[in-house]
Amino acid sequence: ITEDNMEELRNQLLELHPYDQAKFFSKLSKVERTQIYHYFSPEEMALIFENIEIDETEYEEFLSEMHPSFVATMLSSMYADDAVDLLNELDKEQVASYLTIMEDGAAREIKDLLHYEEYTAGSIMTTEYIAIKEYQTVRSAMQILKAEAPRAESIYYVYVIDEDKRLAGVISLRDLIVTEDDTFISEIMYDRVMSVSVSEDQEEVARKMKDYNFLALPVVDFQNHLLGIITVDDIIDVMAEEASDDYSKLAGVSDMDGIDKGPLAAAKKRLPWLVILLFLGMLTASIIGRFEATLDQVAILAVFIPLIAGMAGNTGTQALAVAVRGIATGDVDKESRAKLILREAGTGVITGTSCGFLVIMVVYVWKGDIYLGILVGISILITLIVATLAGALVPLLMHKLNIDPAVASGPFITTINDLISILIYFGLATAFMHYLVQ
Amino acid sequence: ITEDNMEELRNQLLELHPYDQAKFFSKLSKVERTQIYHYFSPEEMALIFENIEIDETEYEEFLSEMHPSFVATMLSSMYADDAVDLLNELDKEQVASYLTIMEDGAAREIKDLLHYEEYTAGSIMTTEYIAIKEYQTVRSAMQILKAEAPRAESIYYVYVIDEDKRLAGVISLRDLIVTEDDTFISEIMYDRVMSVSVSEDQEEVARKMKDYNFLALPVVDFQNHLLGIITVDDIIDVMAEEASDDYSKLAGVSDMDGIDKGPLAAAKKRLPWLVILLFLGMLTASIIGRFEATLDQVAILAVFIPLIAGMAGNTGTQALAVAVRGIATGDVDKESRAKLILREAGTGVITGTSCGFLVIMVVYVWKGDIYLGILVGISILITLIVATLAGALVPLLMHKLNIDPAVASGPFITTINDLISILIYFGLATAFMHYLVQ
Structure with missing residues (x-):
């Protein structure tokens, strides 16, 4: 330049x-x-x-x-x-x-x-909409539209309001164009107009816009006064933001926009999570420490620690993702909550039984010790059931306590499940020690 | 009924x-x-x-x-x-x-x-668009628009084509409405019209629609013939689908839509992943088996297995998510690839050093053994660097090989990192055995 x-x-x-x-x-x-x-x-x-x-x-x-x-x-x-x-x-x-x-x-x-509070309909709406009265004709509506078009953010819906600025109806520009000039607005307007409340969550607004294929949605207060509109381009940004947010939370990164950031900025965002997980990991370590006597007697038990902890983490992450996504899309509500928990328990039993049998066979063939095989296999069975349930229960519980369930990230549930699985594994091993020491 | x-x-x-x-x-x-x-x-x-x-x-x-x-x-x-x-x-x-x-x-x-192939622009476009010629006037364009409005999927953009059906320009309905009836289309049309190729990936189309705030995009073949249009409502569905897809892949679930499905259907979707991960876990187990002599001598080593493997998994998932997301949004391209790898290496060094020091102190205070503390701490340091790099490298490599990087799910990278971290930990322990056995 x-x-x-x-x-x-x-x-x-x-x-x-x-x-x-x-x-x-x-x-x-x-x-x-x-x-x-x-x-x-x-x-x-x-x-x-x-x-x-x-x-x-x-x-x-x-x-x-x-x-x-x-x-x-x-x-x-x-x-x-x-x-x-x-x-x-x-x-x-x-x-x-x-x-x-x-x-x-x-x-x-x-x-x-x-x-307006962040993440509500009010925070993303604009006041540059076009409003007319129902006693107007199509001709006068088109005149208003032409006059306001340069300033309005969306001209593809025109909202009909009454004397008190209450939302009474909506007409699309498409309908205005194909209708005779002398027709009254009241004859062609759609009066069961869908609107969102000004305090509604922006994710909820996005869901409505997606389901009903609208290009704009009117925003009203609790007395149905028209306050503004939300246009589809803003909703696309909301959707991209929320998707990126859910994704990064599942991975345990607090924030995503960082490709052009240096390592220090990236480390700053990830360290808080890692330190929390480190202390949870220390807790797991201290649990194994309690079982040192068991370990001393049957050192081979150590071999299967990462396998069992890993499987618990994996299945927990799967169940977590399904539950968090279900809550976010609104598929999981009060009635279906119990159904989801039962379903996950059933899923845990099926995956646990399958993986458990597989493990018994593999360990038996590998180590030639059927008791060790059974111990590891049953640990996998119980672990998978409990970990699957934990993966589903934690986000449901958080949702009930009005905490964003996405905060229960994959790494978090993985670390919790590490701990649970170690308890199960070493608990069983200690209880049935005499089969293992021969 | x-x-x-x-x-x-x-x-x-x-x-x-x-x-x-x-x-x-x-x-x-x-x-x-x-x-x-x-x-x-x-x-x-x-x-x-x-x-x-x-x-x-x-x-x-x-x-x-x-x-x-x-x-x-x-x-x-x-x-x-x-x-x-x-x-x-x-x-x-x-x-x-x-x-x-x-x-x-x-x-x-x-x-x-x-x-048209699935997931391309061609597969989501529609042929119900409105096209006019540049020698027409606004009046005749509006007549065509009124006639075709009931059938067209979007009437908010009118496309201008030449004699060979090549895309020559675009006018928004907004511009048509505010312009004098006798104006020629050629005078008001926008001729640097943005279009997408029929074979373009639908995610790329979604990105353009999001960045440029269009309500519809024209689709052309390689000779710029207008083939159809893609409307914003279809793009919203694409975005929701792709976001859900990325999310479920990160969690290692092949498919999400399943809240109303039974446990058998859910287990069927998750088991393939779990079985693959089970065998990877077995590989990790067999590696620990190789170090049985080391374990027999220093049984306390087993205590820190889940901690180290877990930290490797957590940091790997973080790096993975950042890389996959960066590739998906187009932020990570050929030039920034090397930069991302360097950045992740740096991030690994910083988080590794911090967590390593923390671990040395905690283990020393807890077990009173500085050598054990140093072993675990240095294992964490190296593990975090390698695991962070692995988390970034695997999706980048997959992207280069034209495999969808999202396939490298969180559980997959976690299990791979379990394996790597165990190798590092036991390798170090065996090498410096004489400090540990006193």
């Missing part, structure tokens, strides 16, 4: 899709960014910031490089929901100072949206 | 959203379903089957209950992509027989779509 080619670059950039502009912009140096602010209008920067994907700390950095009044104008030009997302990354003082110098209307809209 | 109230039920059902109709329908018994076929038209059933979520085997069952010509008419009324999804669940003979009795136009459209 030099001063000379700046005009040309500007024109080329503006021809790109805003997402590509944002990608380009986010890769620039501080000096280059300053030149961009100089040549781009706040409205053009608004488009870039609506599409940018950068780290939380970078928002503050980038904004501090611009003149405050430039930021204020940019925020006013952004869709309210995107402006709120951006402001949520800044500290409260900064937010307040930008809001003070913004024009009143936009500032008020943003202030209203800033109040 | 009785004969008497059937008319009433029919009217009530038809007032519901098709998704709710489908949910109701899928819960009926065979006798009740037969009554529904009797009272509903093929067109009404088409809406239900576009929205139904049932098991693969149920499609065949439900269709076999209807008269073949009823099925044919229903298939013709469905959006082509949904009809293809349904037909893909049936065997080839049945598909052929339905296609023979369908009207020619619809049958041809469906036949064309059936050819």
Whole structure:
């Protein structure tokens, strides 16, 4: 970037899709960014910031490089929901100072949206929707639509409200287009309109949008007043975020976005988990320590420790994933909870019996000791039943206690199951010691 | 359901959203379903089957209950992509027989779509799009749009094609509505239209739709001929499917949809994994068997087996998840591959050193044996470095060999890392035996 080619670059950039502009912009140096602010209008920067994907700390950095009044104008030009997302990354003082110098209307809209709790419908909705009254005709509705189209975030549904701003119906643009101009809205509107409550969880909103194939959903308060809309593009982001979140939690990583981060940042995210698991592992070690007498007599017992602990971990992770996913998709509710537990118990019995028999045979052939085979096989049987049940019970219990069940990660349940399986294995070995020592 | 109230039920059902109709329908018994076929038209059933979520085997069952010509008419009324999804669940003979009795136009459209490979853009696209020519005016474009709206799957983008059906541009309905009627399409169309190739992976399509916030994307062949469109509602389903797939693979379950399945079905899905892991576990056991002499001399070594194996598994799962996710989102490509490996090595050194020191102290305090502490600590250090690297390398290698990296599940990498960690631990113990036996 030099001063000379700046005009040309500007024109080329503006021809790109805003997402590509944002990608380009986010890769620039501080000096280059300053030149961009100089040549781009706040409205053009608004488009870039609506599409940018950068780290939380970078928002503050980038904004501090611009003149405050430039930021204020940019925020006013952004869709309210995107402006709120951006402001949520800044500290409260900064937010307040930008809001003070913004024009009143936009500032008020943003202030209203800033109040909603994270991860609720309110936090992802926007107020730029199109609303009409039911006594209007299709013609006048289309006029409103044309006038508001440049500003509205979605024009593909038009919402019908009554005198008190209560949601009364919905019409799709598709229906408006194919209907005669003189038809009254009341005749063609769909009055059993599906809406979401402003405090509803964003995952629940995503589920509705997915099941019903809507492009936007109206958001209402408890008295059915229309507060805003949630558009499908925001829901896609929510879905991607939640999927990535569930996935990383299953793996015991607190946060995923880190390919471009250094090892120190990565270690910082993983160490807390590892240290907790280390102490749980120490607990398991101390349990084996209790059985030192048993071990001294039958040293070969040690050989099968990783096998039994490993199988417990594996089956537990499987059961955990099914339960967490079932809770997340809403398939597991109060009635089906008992059914799931019974099912998992049954699954544990079947997999445990199969693996148990296999182990008895393999150990017998390998070591020529049928008693050792039976001990390891029965340990596998009991372990698999208990570990499968634990994998399902822990997330169900957490869900009941209103803790996000995804927090019970794979490594966590694996380590817990290591402990349980060792107890079972050494417990059995000690109880039936006289068969093993001959 | 009785004969008497059937008319009433029919009217009530038809007032519901098709998704709710489908949910109701899928819960009926065979006798009740037969009554529904009797009272509903093929067109009404088409809406239900576009929205139904049932098991693969149920499609065949439900269709076999209807008269073949009823099925044919229903298939013709469905959006082509949904009809293809349904037909893909049936065997080839049945598909052929339905296609023979369908009207020619619809049958041809469906036949064309059936050819595309699963998980490609072609397999999820639909041919019901709206196309116009660039020499048309906004007025004539709107006329075409109104005429085709009832049939088109998405009317919110209109595609501009040349004489050879090559994709030349795109206009959104939003732009059409706010533009003067006499304007030529060529003046307002956007000619740098983003499209996807018919053979492109559906995950890649989903990524583009997410990044660029489109409601539909055109699908073209290698000569840029417009073949169809992919709408955002199908992409949402793809995203949900892929997320669930990645998640279940990380947990070592081949398939997730099973809350309402019995234990036998669940066990059938999990057993193959468990048996493979069992044999890997046996391999680990046989390695410890090789070190029986070491174990006999220092029985206390057995105490720390689950701790070391467990830590290796945990850190491996973390690294695995980051790598698999990075590959899936496209963040990890050829250039960043080496960077990721270096980063993971660094992360392993940091977490290994931290946990290693912690372990030395804890073991020393607990057992009062500094040499044992150092042995376990250094084993943890080396194990964590190797296991972290393995967690990252395995999916990268699989990706390079064109195997889906998600197949390297958490349990798999955990079991592999169990094995590696046992080798390291006992190898070190045997080498430095004289410090331990005093």
